[in-house]
Amino acid sequence: DVKVTQSSRYLVKRTGEKVFLECVQDMDHENMFWYRQDPGLGLRLIYFSYDVKMKEKGDIPEGYSVSREKKERFSLILESASTNQTSMYLCASRNRDNTYSNQPQHFGDGTRLSIL
Amino acid sequence: AQSVSQHNHHVILSEAASLELGCNYSYGGTVNLFWYVQYPGQHLQLLLKYFSGDPLVKGIKGFEAEFIKSKFSFNLRKPSVQWSDTAEYFCAVNPKTSYDKVIFGPGTSLSVIP
Secondary structure (H helix, E strand, O other): OOOEEEOOOEEEEOOOOOEEEEEEEOOOOOEEEEEEEEOOOEEEEEEEEEEOOEEEEOOOOOOEEEEEEEOOEEEEEEOOOOHHHOEEEEEEEEOOOEOOEOOOOEEOOOEEEEEO | OOOEEEOOOEEEEEOOOOEEEOEEEOOOOOEEEEEEEEOOOOOOEEEEEEOOOOOEEEOHHHOEEEEEHHHOEEEEEEOOOOHHHOEEEEEEEEEOOOOOOOEEOOOEEEEEEO
């Protein structure tokens, strides 16, 4: 069974701090994603990566950066945390699609981040 | 911009009632389609998916969804809900020309009353 592990379930940080959220998957998936989940807004894509050292901006990349130095690990970085970044952050991974099937995403349990 | 909309923010049903949750997307090309479910306190998991072929797809726990290309819709249905179906449901779209990007709808919260 696919396991996507996020380093923290709950995190509290202060405004202006640099924050690192870590995600590790154990299924050798090419694609990894970071979303934030807010009530009434669903999941909004921040960044995704389709290979090591490769990244693409999602719909709301402002204030965030990512790092993928190894295939199994995808890090989300809040360069200077602000209160409007208080949210639930979800990491996901999946295999790349091929001609014969589409691949679902596998999600971690989420990190509830509070910025004070 | 590409988007996914879900018709209802919150649905309340009694057990044994029938369920239909609406999903529409704005992308005009070929798409892969998904429904995910998030039970209270748990991570998101796949309910069902559409790739090609029969537009009526069946998923886990008695759920099914119908893809209507002309309406850009992928509605989720279940003939008789149970209290254990209480959860948040998300529709998601993956444009086939953008293999790696998956766009989620805002979600529908379903509460089933025993």
